[in-house]
Amino acid sequence: MMISNKITDRLVVPRSLLLSAALIVSAGLAQVSSAQEIVSGLAVGAPTQSVPVLDVTGAYKGQRICYVCEFQDDPNILAFFKDTSDATKQFILQLNELYAQNKSGNFKVVATIVAGPDASSWLEQLSETEKLEIPLVVFRRGPADVATRLFEINPEIHNTFLLTQNRFVVANVAGISPDEFALVADATASMLASDGL
């Protein structure tokens, strides 16, 4: 289990108001969790680039779409899962519940299977069976997709949760088990509490 809220060296000098906002949020989150080494995903304070994924169950089903673009400045969770599994299913259900509890605001969630398009039928079935509200997507080219590099996803880690706001990462939770999902939920609560600062 790894959770990180520390500011990396690359962002010692604030470069914009957006970055300043991200730093403020990050500082707030640092009070509720300890800083540890990042095992997968962008560091806190890093910007999120625009990159298309293949939408499997969302509003753009069947299309290449950039959810980072779609979410713009809204607080959100970009969740990445190595592949399909019982644990992945549990996480997706928990994410969907978290979204349902907070969707009255501008909170957004997208769940991504890094393994690629082979996971599509599994995701479609899961979404239909569980009546999921959050979009489920895949990396178009699997682990070799450019998105793996841009989001700094470690393909060996089973799950990576990037909480982002104003297009900057405000919390990174990775390599947890489903019964540790409270780490994601708590970080989300902190992010949403600071939304609009």
Add this chain to the structure above:
Amino acid sequence: MIATRFGWLALVSTVIMAQCFAGTLRAQTVPVITADEIHALVESNRGDIVVVNFWATWCPPCLAEFPDIIKVYEEFRSEGLKVFAVSMNEADETEDIEGFLQTFEPPFPVYRAASVDEAFYAGVVSPWFGEMPITLIFDAAGNQAHFHRRAVDYAGLTSDITPLLSASQ
């Protein structure tokens, strides 16, 4: 019989070649542009207000803002507004770009970024991390007046551009 078969073969080959050629022509209708060439474009249009919009076919807010950009251009082009749109789609997404152009029929030049990487972003403007949509607005002296890191709309663009146009008269 053999002659007929060869006739069909020739016809099919001709059609396939024509389609390939047409595809090549379509691809060539969207010129590629480098970061340096974007700066040169702005420089060569000194005296006018220049808007450079970066978009991609897979970026929903980019698609949403594009009609407003066209509307603003149509309204202010006679007063000295220039607009250039740069697609950040990859080279293998040319057909998507063509579909986009057929849908929106922009009345201003459209390019495709020569590369989609950190070097291009940094070469265009700093700080740009690759997020989209991005819109840059330059005044008549060629100075960057506005840098929008999210979708723009008609009202926002108009309020940016109007004073710049007035100052340039």
